[in-house]
Amino acid sequence: MPGNIQSIERAAAILRLLSGRNRRLGVVDLAGELNLPKGTVHGLLRTLQHVGFVEQDKDSGKYQLGAALLHMGSSYLDGNELRTRALNWSDSLAARTHEAVRIGTLHDSRVLVVHHVFRPDDSFQTLDVGSLLPAHATAMGKVLLADHPYAADELIGQGLEAFTDWTITAPDRLREELTLARERGWAWEVGELLAGQASMAAPIIDRTGRTVGAMGIVGKAERLLTTRKPRAELLSYVREAARAVSHELGAIPW
Amino acid sequence: MPGNIQSIERAAAILRLLSGRNRRLGVVDLAGELNLPKGTVHGLLRTLQHVGFVEQDKDSGKYQLGAALLHMGSSYLDGNELRTRALNWSDSLAARTHEAVRIGTLHDSRVLVVHHVFRPDDSFQTLDVGSLLPAHATAMGKVLLADHPYAADELIGQGLEAFTDWTITAPDRLREELTLARERGWAWEVGELLAGQASMAAPIIDRTGRTVGAMGIVGKAERLLTTRKPRAELLSYVREAARAVSHELGAIPW
DNA sequence: GCACGAGTTCGACAATGTCAAACGCGGTTC
DNA sequence: GAACCGCGTTTGACATTGTCGAACTCGTGC
Incomplete structure (x- = not known):
């Protein structure tokens, strides 16, 4: 401290x-926001x-982020063990499920996407490596929060934003969901972030047993689900892949 | 100052x-490098x-870059006008040429890749957005240096590193190349960075007439060249795309 | 078991960053 | 076209703040 x-x-x-939100801010905007004199x-x-x-x-005289940050961001990825280890497995998971694969980690109570494999044979998707996704409305987020109660409390404390009518906004409802995720070792979500979209994810564990990341697939709800449940074979592919990465990170031998 | x-x-x-190079450094390593007391x-x-x-x-107690930088790097991309404007054109350029497309800008006398479209129908390429490429060994770099003599001098001043036997390392030879690029409005390179690989690029101009970026294609030399010259139709596609982006940025109407 | 090297803590000093007021420069308004 | 905003910028006096070297702790390896 x-x-x-x-x-x-x-x-x-x-x-x-x-x-x-606003990528371009002036000196007075920033000064106002930070309660600092504009000279400072x-x-x-x-x-x-x-x-x-x-x-x-x-x-305009306004300021925006600089190019040096882009290079540092990509350097961060190079040194990120989670992402490095997950590279191979994510490709094959995408091939097996025919869906987009994402790997994420917790950052400031949100899910930072550190790797993204496009859905095969489906062009023009936007790469969202570096994006911060809301944790309570994504499968990866639920998996991560399940092992980070402190982050969950913090997130709940600052209010659960609704993105669609299906977004979980009630703290108790979310806590149930997290308990479920912890017990089962996976989580899912349908239309909670984007209508018509679903995702499922499993935790990536490191050698100390902590959940350090999550790996999952995202795609159209109709493809990922059968009768309002995640399709079993997709789910098992996801869980296998996540377990394989955990294994590489030195988690429980098997 | x-x-x-x-x-x-x-x-x-x-x-x-x-x-x-070394993504993980300790306090003493850093202190030694910066000539500062380790307490500081x-x-x-x-x-x-x-x-x-x-x-x-x-x-290990060693330090590495943090996750916040990744998100900031991607936020930089969102606010980057060059990249935003170039998005559409780069996709169609990749489709027309069947080659990988890159967009870059000058940063610290190197080429910072701000956008990258994979070669169509050719999987498992590594994304190099955020990479810093050497300016004197890439087509994009030559195009950029051609309009930034100060950066060119700086680069030459610090020595031109050789990556292959074909890398231009003689200052005069590079200066000729830059003059040529300036006159013709495009540049190319064969095997100067990676043996067997070639690239060609054209400048992206903003409303003030400065070269603010470069757009080009990279690929196997045998595909990009005929009789030791860039293939004419590929070159014209590249130049057209770069001109279209320049137009969107408010450069000379045509 | 001792010495070394690592990361970390501590506290006195003064160099350093802070802050408010003033400046200069575009716009806009009347 | 003159007076006026509102912006980014500069300035200089002050004391807060970061600095730095020495001392501490812990793990390693001789």
């Missing part, structure tokens, strides 16, 4: 704001610009 | 080191960890 460098925390707060914010921005973390639009 | 916040510059230097470096790292920009491997 003690001794955190103020200017760096403030700089990070600026970057966080710039990576939010300007100094931070000047330095951030110098190191390439932000860029300034010459016409 | 004046008034840059020291701690932020140091933090950025740490992140830069962590995104380099530790304080910076503590804060960077707190904001999610670095993570510490609990076993």
Whole structure:
């Protein structure tokens, strides 16, 4: 808790704001948001610009994220063991299920997508590596929250946003779902984030036994489900793949 | 030059080191590299960890980049006008040429890949969005350097690294190549970065007339070339696509 | 068991970043 | 076209803040 460098925390707060909804913000916008004098914010921005973390639009004078962050983001992926280990398995899972595969990890009570394999033979999908998905409305999120009660509490504490009519917004309902996920070792979701879309996922465990990631498939509900249940063979493929990655990470031998 | 916040510059230097060759570095490694006392470096790292920009491997105690950077990197892409405008055109260019398409921009005298479309019907290629390619050994780089003499000088100043026997390492030879690229409005390269691989690219111009990006195709030399020249129809597709994007960015009407 | 090297903590000092007020420059308004 | 916003930027005095070296702890290997 003690001794955190103020200017760096403030700089990070600026970057966080710039990576939010409005990608372009001016000095006064940021100053207002952070309750800081604009002179101070300007100094931070000047330095951030110098190191390439932000860029300034010459016409409007407003600031946006800088190119250096893109390269660092991809460097993060290179060093990410979870993703590296999961690379092979995710390809074959996509091939077996004919669905898009995603691998994610918990970050700030949301699901950070660290890998994404497109659905085979289905062009023009958008890559969402780097996206932050809501944890309570995705199968990966449920699997992750199931082993991270603290993150679950935090998420519930800040309110469960509804994305469709089927999104779980009641804390108790979510807690049940998480218990279920913990017991079964997998989770699913239908139309809770996007109408007509479903997903199922299983946990990736590391050598210490903690759930460090989740692996799952996403696609049209009609393809993933039969009679309002996840299709058994798809589910078992997902669970096998996740178990294989866990094994590579040094989790329980089998 | 004046008034840059020291701690932020140091933090950025740490992140830069962590995104380099060795993705995992300890406090003393970093301190040695930066010529700083390790106490200082530790304080910076503590804060960077707190904001999610670095993570510490609990076993080895070493530090690596953090997950927050991945999300910020992808947020940068969302706000990047060059990439947004180029999205449609790059897909159709890939379809027309049957080759992989890349869009890049200059960053620190290298080419930062901001978009990448895989070669159609050719699976298992690695996505290199976020990669920094050497400018003097790629078609995109030549096109970009042609309009950025300062960056070219800087690159030459730090020495032209050889990747294959065909890499241009002589400053004069590179300068000729850049002049040629400037005159013709396109550039190419065969085996200068990777043996057997060729690329060709054309500049993307913004409303002020500056080259803000490059768009091109990469692939096996045998497919891209005829009799040691770029195949004319591929080249014209590339140039058309780049011109179309430039047009969208508000460059000269035509 | 000792010494080394790692990451971490601590506290005194002054260098450093902060802040409020003033500046300059586009727009817009009347 | 002059007065006026609102913006990003600059400035300089102040004291908060980050810095730095030494001391600490823990794990390793000689």
